[in-house]
Amino acid sequence: MNPVLQTDTERIVIEPVTRVEGHGKVTIHRDAEGRVAQARLHIVEFRGFERFIQGRPYWEMPVAVQRLCGICPVSHHLCAAKAVDLLVGGESLTPTAEKIRRLMHYGQFFQSHALHFFHLASPDLLFGFDADPVDRNVLGVAAAHPELARQGILMRKWGQEIIQATAGKKVHGTGAIPGGVNRSLTREERDTLRAPVSHMLTWAREALELARGYTLENLPDVGHFGDFESNYLALVRADGAMDIYDGELRAIDPRGEILLQEPDSQRYLDVIAEEVRPWSYMKFPYLKPLGPEEGWYRVGPLARVNACDFIDTPEAEEARQEFKGLAGGGPVHHTMAYHWARMIELLHCAEVIQRLLDDDDLLGAELRTEGPRRRREGVGILEAPRGTLFHHYRVGDDDLVTRCNLIVSTTSNNEGMNRSVTQVAKQRMEGVDRITEGMMNEVEVAIRAYDPCLSCATHALGQMPLIVELVDEGGDVLDRRARSGGS
Amino acid sequence: MTSASPLSRLPPGPLLVLGYGNPGRLDDGLGPAFCEALRLRLGGDAHRAGPHRMTIRDAFQLNVEDAAEVADHDCVVFVDATLPGPGTFSFEPVTPSTRRAEFTTHSATPAGIMGLARDLLGADTQGYALGIRGGEFGGFGERLSPVARCHLALALDHFTALLPRQEGRPTVCATPIRGEGVHHD
Incomplete structure (x- = not known):
């Protein structure tokens, strides 16, 4: 109604x-x-998931909450793990644990972005918005652009294999536990994942070129399609680099000026509030200092590329600089530029995965850290493929969850x-x-x-x-x- | 049981068993439950080194990237739940197809996956679909209905009879299943 x-x-x-x-x-x-x-x-x-998990023990959260979604469960798995790390005194993970988690996360980003671009978005970009819907789908892409479709399938498969190796399963894995991980990679697993890296980098470059070319060639239309200025929110590393696993909350205004940067994730409620509107079950988050009228913002690839100062992998950074040149160095506001930004991130993920797979810490045996329990409340924040994700848990003396708040990426958009x-x-x-x-x-x-x-x-x-x-x-x-x- | 093409043995070579469905939606989870029961019957991971070099995998739904895994095998058996009706299970060959009707954003059919494997990856994989009749689909719950468990046992007997036997001992043990590992009351 x-x-x-x-x-x-x-x-x-x-x-x-x-x-x-x-x-x-x-x-x-x-x-x-x-x-x-x-x-x-x-x-x-x-949804009602926040209510559903009240009364459950906190250590179940990384496994239970990912059941929210069969598409990006890794994001929920890791975000919940980051939150409960704080409950067990595991603020500082071992190098092996942090790198296994990062590999899992970048693998998920890679497969998620590949899925969206090749299977969901490319039919519109390749055939046109008003093309015959009989052809405007992934099978139409397979028929007209078989090599592109093949690459999409194999990129998605590689990302899923990284998730399986680090989380135990492609969907709803168990790799992240409070204070660390429950597995590292064997040398054989690492080498198997590393074998196709050069192909993935090549295909990611080609996908980026496709998205870039599409945006530039269609700029007269793309530039006015569902287009408007907005604030943006994303995690950045303390030095301003893009970081999708951990960092500080940064919000920028439509001109690119930093509105706020909060280094302490536990204080996210000082930054974000949510408005309820009667016609939707999805809330409307906003930047608290600006209020609901002026404080709404966008998240996701466009926000991350706009908000960071640089990307710490060379090819993605070069692509970011060209992207930002579209708006004279300021934020790019074109909604359709999400696709270009997403493919910059796809290439960034391939570069980071290559770097991680060359790191012997992935083979380490120190998987978990734990310190004295100091908190009854933990907040985890990371960047999911679709944008900033917040998990907030409060537990009682009996270790059961008494309160949960989730702000998922799509809600912020x-x-x-x-x-x-x-x-x-x-x-x-x-x-x-x-x-x-x-x-x-x-x-x-x-x-x-x-x-x-x-x-x-x-x-x-x-x-x-x-x-x-x-x-x-x-x-x-x-x-x-x-x-x-x-x- | 219904079968369009009676088969005495599955072809030799690497075999993929791909059971799919949602274990949290009652009998929709028959595909993953079949995989779990098959692992138990074959004795854990022993199937990987057997004559079929069998891969048993469960999933919530088929995805286009499953075409790559299908292409890595000589034969694939898709296992899914079927809606209530006559019969206990069906076992039929799958013809590759890339008609639009074989694919939607949220689900793909065995024929669609086989078609992608053939057209994009050059695969010549033989495909079969094992459909196990369920009885209860309308709600939430990590359990199978009694009728589904009965049909699962019959389908498992049929499937394991199609497997070759190793030298000196049968690949398949004769222990009847009672839904072990798949029933979570």
Whole structure:
């Protein structure tokens, strides 16, 4: 039910949004003159995970909480582990434990970014937003660009193998434990993972070039597609380098000026607050010092590349500098530039993985550290593929969780995605009599750029058909289109 | 049991058993449960060194990168739950296909995976689909219904009978399963 339905408007519903992880819907209201009065991305299912795990022992968190998601469980696994590290006095991990965790995390980033670019986004970029949906999918890519599709499959497979080697399983592994990890690599495992590195670097460079070329060639359109200025939030290392596993929270304004940088992750609530709006189960986080009106921000690849001072791997840094040149050195605000930024990160991950796999610390035997327990509360923050992720646990004297707060990446992009939807709807759907499949897909393209994981944001299961209805003032359906989910 | 192509033995060479489904959604977890029961029956990791050099893997769902693993094997058996209906299980050959209907964002079919393996990776893998009839799909829970456990046992007997026997001793033990390792009340 939508509480804002007005009697003198027509309402368009896109449900579910396809080629994203999880399920949501879009509603677009047009007034009697055909102008877009309102457009919203709704999250239609309820998560409730924070309540579900209350009463469970804290050491279960790294394994239990990753059940939120089958897409990026490693992010939840590691973020929960970082939080509970603090409960066992494990603030400082052994070199082996930290590098195994980092390898797991960069492997996950690599496979997640490859999945999104090759399987979810590339059909739009290669065939066009309004191409025949029969071809506009990964099988269409496989038919028209078989080498690209093959690379996508093998890159994803490599990332999954890194996860399996470090976490024990490709999905819902158990590698990270409070204060460390429960495994390191054997020399044979390390060498097996290292063998395809040069291929992965080559293919990551080619994917980056594809995203870069697409953005530059289509800049007149891309530059006005779901596009607006915003604040950005990301973790950076203390020296300002991009760091997706650990660092300080940095927020920048639309001109690139640093709004805040918080070195203590335990104080994240001094930085972030969340607003609840009645029409969505997904909250709207904002920078507390600025308030909800001015303090909303975007996260993810675009935010990370915009917010860091540099990337500490050579090829990705060179790509970052060219990227930032697009905006004269300031933040790049184009929503579609998320794809370019994501491929810069893909290359960065390949470079970091190569560096890690050359490090014998991965073979070490000191897996866990533990000190005197000083805390009953722990906060873990890291960068998930889709943006900054927060896990906050409080435990009682009996070691059972009494409070949990999760702010997932997609939630932080809630305001940005809604603004993108609104802008594209205004650009494409105002004043037209008939809503085409291509128009619907353009709204989805804007959402897809963020690579949202609606499962994480809400914990959704299942698959629904896509239905779009154009309804007049009297409630009569003027036009209706439907297709099966997942296209 | 239904079978479009009666088969007395699986072909020799590396074999991939890929069971998929959600163990947290009752009988939807029949595929992973089959993998667990097969491991138990074959004695842990012994299957890896057997005549089939068998890989047993479970997953929540099929993904496009599974095509790469399929391409690394001579034969693959996909194991999934099927909705309530007549019969206990089915065992049928899979024909590779890359029709759009074989793939969506959130799931891929065995035929779609086989098609990608063939078209993109040059694979000539033989494929079979073992569908085990479930009885309860409507809720949450890490357990199998009694009827699903019964069908799983029958499907496991059928599958292991298709495996070759090693010199001197059978690959397959005769111990009937009772859903060990898959039932979590």
